[in-house]
Amino acid sequence: MDYETAFKKPFTDMKKLLIGVLLGIVPIINFFVSGYIVKTAKKTIDKDSSLPEWHEWGDLFVNGILYTVIGFIFMLPALVVGLISVWPVLPSMMSAYMAQLTPDAAVAMPRISEMMAGGMVGGLAITAILVLIAAYILPSAIVHFANNGFGAAFKLGNVFRTAFTGRYFLAWLIFAVYSSVLSGLLSRVPYVGSPVATFIAGITGFTLLAGAFSPAEPVKKAVKKAVVKKKKKK
DSSP: OOHHHHHHGGGSOHHHHHHHHHHHHSTTTTHHHHHHHHHHHHHHHTTOOSOOOSOOHHHHHHHHHHHHHHHHHHHHHHHHHHHHHHGGGHHHHHHHHHHHTSSOGGGHHHHHHHHHTTHHHHHHHHHHHHHHHHHHHHHHHHHHHHHHOGGGGGOHHHHHHHHTSHHHHHHHHHHHHHHHHHHHHHTTSTTTHHHHHHHHHHHHHHHHHHHHOOTHHHHHHHHHHHHHHHHHHO
8 A cells, every 4th residue: 555645646636636626516417437436446456556547437427335234234224223223203303393393391301211211222322333333334235346346246255354354454544544644634615625525535535545456366366376277278
């Protein structure tokens, strides 16, 4: 992993950076940015440290949608558990909220306490753990998607093999901290603060994560097949 290259990369071409920020402002259009980040990861895996060109717009948009679909699927267990945890107490939550809108707001507090007791707290704790696990595994799936297509994101053996390495953990940790710091610093900048943070952190983070990715397993298999073929010819 080349840390210096990763942190400098978003700023190596200010025109490309500006395009990424502008596209990131508009919902739906920002799928282009996600697709561009996927393309950046692929170029890094291919040992190309330059920023990709903004072209092949159809591929960028489709890959951006697929990026979002992969993220949704990996977060689905957490969403299901969270919904199951909250669903039985939704009427009580609405009732407590409405009570807060009345002069007798004190009625709401016992209801909220009753609501938080029982299985809901445990369910939400499990949801939080599942979200953290998905947030850790997901970038590995995206990098595999960038390298080998949509289906590769769900070859969990390969995804986990990449994710549970020291190189990946360090890259993910740096990405997480860097994203949080940038988002915090730029959150008060209207309109462009979030797109700037997303684009810069995404390019840097996925450059690091793709640098931690090693397609060694497919290479080993290819070499093994070549050796077997050679032996058969003999």
